[in-house]
Amino acid sequence: MGHWALVKLAVSVLPRGGLREGVLRHVETCPACQTRLIGREDARRFLVQADQIGGLDGLWPAIRKAMDAGPASRPVVQGGAAYRTSSPPSRPKRRFLRWAAATGGLGGAVLAVLTILALVVPRSVDFAGAAESQSDPLRIVSASVGGRPAETYIIEIPEDRMILVWVEPRSEKGGQS
């Protein structure tokens, strides 16, 4: 691994502290490393300079208007210190409302799903049975429709890996599946 590759890796991987500081100090003094970094003059060519800025005549009137508009609603910067004061008072309240809405919505959705399941699952057909061995994928021991014994038919379609179960009351008027 080359010198520069090592430096790049060290700066990217090392945690903040003495070792990384040492690498950065090395970069500042090492002529080989400096050739890998853009200089001030070259960097300026990529940047907009203050003397290139024009057309800011409308800025002061807009600021003046905003100054008259009302009190501050943004976080305050205290004395140039590098910290932010507490958020505007409305922010925690909104966050709480957002959480409350999300929780309420989720609860409602769960309730709706449970209600639908309760309505959709048929109660008139009772199955009792279980697969007793691996060779019988499905065995119905008994079935009843509306409390009366029923005939069951198991139709297996191997190519579709599907099993259809047809249950019909013993009176020959129809069936349910």
Added chain:
Amino acid sequence: MSDADLIAACLAGRREEFRHIVYAYKSQVMALALNILGNREDAEDACQDTFVQVFRHLATYDPGRSFRTWIFMILHRRCLDTIRKKKRFNQFFQKAAWECEPEEASRPEFPVPGGVVDAALLGALRPKERAALTLWANEGLTTAEIAAVIECAPSTARVYLFHARRKLKALIEERKKIHGTLGAR
């Protein structure tokens, strides 16, 4: 009048004096905003918002610190807020309109009237790297001052600057190679 005199005048209720502060710093503030945000409209909004915040919180300014650094710090926050808002909006917009190209939506507008931000700068560098580079190259700030503006430790500011300078140098080398190849043909 010095900055201290202007600040004192503003605090004494002579609001019109703030005009001089705006005139003194507007170009530097606008250039920094443009270099971070990449488009004029957002930069103007951030610029205006910054000066309004500066005026409203002049009383909390600590005269022991650099006034310029304080203004830049407020501006930097505004710019990051703008980028976050745009990112959130773009994410929402991309979800809502699947046919919208995400690259196109987040790409800044070029060229910028009143100064051109190099597209490569915006594409290759992260916002904090762009801020660190601008403050170092345009304003001549030290890493400690850059750290105060972007609100991080000086060593972190050095890392931002390192990556920004490294990426731009690599970009220049790449361009030289491309031009060299084209020239050879």
